Amino acid sequence: MLWDVAVIGGGMSGLVSAIEVKRNYPEKSVVVFEQLEKVGKKILATGNGRCNLDNMTARENDYNNPSFVSFALNKFTSQSNLVFWESLGLLTVSDSEGRVYPRSNSAASVLDLLRFETENLGIEIIFEKVEKLKKEKVFLINNHQAKNVIMSCGGCSSPSQGSDGSGFDLLGKMGHTITKLSPSLVQITTDTKFVKTLKGVRVKGRLTLKEKEKILGISEGEILFADYGLSGIATMDLSRYLVKAKNPENTKIYLDMANDLTEKEILSYLFARQKNNPSLECDNLLSGILPKAVGKVILKKLNIFPGEVIGNLTKNDFENIVKTLRNFDFKVTGTKGFNFSQVTSGGVDLREVDEKTLMSKKINGLYLAGEILDIDSRCGGFNLHWAVSSARLAAELKG
Ligand SMILES: Cc1cc2nc3c(=O)[nH]c(=O)nc-3n(C[C@H](O)[C@H](O)[C@H](O)COP(=O)(O)OP(=O)(O)OC[C@H]3O[C@@H](n4cnc5c(N)ncnc54)[C@H](O)[C@@H]3O)c2cc1C
Incomplete structure (x- = not known):
């Protein structure tokens, strides 16, 4: 069968883009390829099982490449994403920091409603790992064919939930450049002389990451001490700046536990x-x-x-x-790695993708959505916001 649109990867961006393609073009046949035994496994783990699915304050400067995300974020704002969720039947609530959760407080609701809508729209799901992808007259996907492809395989983070980096291999073979990949939003390992005895203790404060005297980044919020180093939202946010270090082993974290006092x-x-x-x-x-x-x-x-x-x-x-x-101060020794990280820093080189359509500049009819692109942000719903907004833009198939 020759599909009109094949979506590779049945995570957040894949399911949203499949639904949006079918809504935009009801006559088109749409298939989703998912390598795990079910779709959306990672969605269930997000927000500690509550799925922090958006952030009402999300703006381009919350992302590593503001100029690239600007078009998608202005077209598919948080407000418009809430309308999308409501159209699936999902009611949401947001907290004082703009973090959006399903009203049910359960990530399973988000996945259920995505699944119900894919069924409702007649979207086919094939549980198969895509190992071969090439473009001749049409796209050849393992033993299947499609006129257009939306790549939404995610990055390398939490591979047990499906995102094993295989999308990068497929795109690399098709001529795309993949930038340096590193775990981000991840726990940081440090010298443990002082933290070991504090395992499980939480403080609020400000973290500054420095390479010698140069400040690489600052984050604020909760810090959780662990026997390997530091965790908690402020630490995860700080981990994004480690990629800026020339030599991560020369970096130190400075913890201010009284940033609210003089x-x-x-x-x-x-x-x-x-x-x-x-x-x-x-x-x-x-x-x-x-x-x-x-x-x-x-x-x-x-x-x-x-x-x-x-x-x-x-x-x-x-x-x-x-x-x-x-x-x-804590001497940084590394991170807990991709197995524990929430997002991947790096991905498909943005210079090779049109930011207004999310179509590849190298391969006509190939669109990219979500974390497979070199886009990442901090904790708070910003990464799922990108997954949804980019999926909706790719689903316009306007290339
Ligand atoms: C524990 C955890 C908690 C998180 N919590 C939040 C949160 O609360 N809020 C937030 O904004 N972000 C959160 N994130 C980040 C967020 O989940 C991701 O940014 C987002 O899921 C990316 O969506 P995606 O669709 O691009 O990729 P993914 O969700 O990774 O989906 C990719 C899908 O593609 C499939 N796939 C990959 N390769 C192939 C292949 N070759 N063939 C077929 N299928 C393939 C995978 O199995 C997977 O189902 C969290 C991440 C983790 C790990």
Whole structure:
């Protein structure tokens, strides 16, 4: 059979683009090729099972290549994506930071409604890994044929959910350039001398990634200590900047655990504690502003004996405590890698794709959507926003 449109990859961007093609062109036959035993496996894992499917504040500057995403984002805004979701029957809610979730609070609802609509529209799903793709007069896809192809195979992140990087191999063989691929939105491994004892403890703060003296990036939010290093949303966001490092082993993370306070405020807090309770053991000095375990680690780093009473601490001790609290440094050793990362930094070189149609400039009739392109963003619904908006643009088949 010669299909009008073959979508390769049944993840978020593949399912949305298949639905949109069929809605735009009801007469066209549409097939989705998915290598796993079911479509949309990754969708179920997103947002800790809640699927943070969009962000109402998403703008071009939230992405690594603003000028490329600009057209798609202006045409398919978050607002318009919500209308798309509503058309499937999915009601959504958004929080104070613009993060959009299904009203049911369940990622399964998102996948169910996508599946119901593909069935409703008569979209065929073939569970088969695409291993051969070439263009002659038409596209040859394994033993199938199609007039147009939408590539939506994702990147290399979380390969257990299907995105094993095979889309890059297929496109590489067809002459596309694939930029450097690295795990992004991923936990960062560091020297563990101080973090080990803090496993499972969370703080809020600001992280700065530096290569020697050069700042590579800054993120704010929750930091979760782990026995291998740092996790939590602020860490995942910071991991995006590691790709900027010439030598990642020369990078350090500086954690400010009091970015909401001035140094003066922290110092006067410490002096007040000393005045009010001079016989209190140092162990408890920071208990009012940080988890106790973190306070203890700060003192350990400064070699202050935990059993010392705070009445014996000097102004110099307090200044050192403030410095450490605001600038706790961790030597970066790497990341947890693609198996744990949420997105892939790098992908199909954007210079080879028309940003107004998402059609390849090298192969007529080949469209690209979602993470397979060299586009990524931070946590908060921005990556699924791109998956959906780019899928809707590709589905116009306007090349
Ligand atoms: C744990 C986790 C949580 C996340 N949470 C969020 C979140 O809450 N909000 C957010 O915005 N983003 C989140 N992300 C990122 C987001 O899920 C991705 O950016 C998005 O799913 C990318 O969509 P995609 O369709 O381009 O690729 P994918 O979702 O990776 O889908 C690609 C599909 O193609 C199939 N495929 C690949 N190669 C082939 C082949 N050769 N033949 C046939 N089929 C193939 C795969 O099996 C897969 O089903 C999360 C990611 C992870 C891993």
